[in-house]
Amino acid sequence: MNGLTGLTVLLLLTTLCLSFAQEKGIVEVFYARQPTIAAPQGSSVKLSCEARYDLLLCDHVHAVWNHDQQPCTSPRKYFTTVNETISEDGSMRRRQVLTEIMDLTPEDDGQYQCKAVCENGETAMGHIITINVQG
Structure with a gap:
């Protein structure tokens, strides 16, 4: 997806690629590998x-995208x-969990x-994706 331009760069990471779990079968995270995304400011x-989680071993799961290890939760x-x-x-x-990062800035x-x-x-946790804001 490097080099795409426009108002929206869509990265729809699907359930295909990679999972990491401390104990396989209790909770796992899946999404397609996309190491770097270049997107215009x-x-x-x-x-x-x-x-994905085992309902008997994990009654509820909290899943969120993190930016530099901080949760992406600001509604603005x-x-x-x-x-x-x-x-x-x-x-x-x-x-x-689908998170849109709006109005990209540096x-x-x-x-x-x-x-x-x-x-x-x-x-x-899934693998790391790097976003480079251009412009």
Whole structure:
């Protein structure tokens, strides 16, 4: 996606690539590998990840995108939607987190990573994505 221009650079990271979990099967984070994104100042970027977790071992999970290890939660800067589905047998949940970083500025340069934390403390994190704001 390097070199794309326009008001919106869409990075729809799907559930295909990489998972890290302290204990496999309790909570895992998935999204496609995209190491660096170059986006023009004033545009927006969307980041998407999916946290999968065992409902019996993790009753609830909190999943969020982080920028330089800080949660992307400011409503003036980030627009986040969450969608959750339950497997047919009711044992697994999938929580999709889509965060749009609006009106990119040089302060948005840096490393982004999706993090999921079960209420029992189990944590999973995806790989790091670097955003370079141009202009």
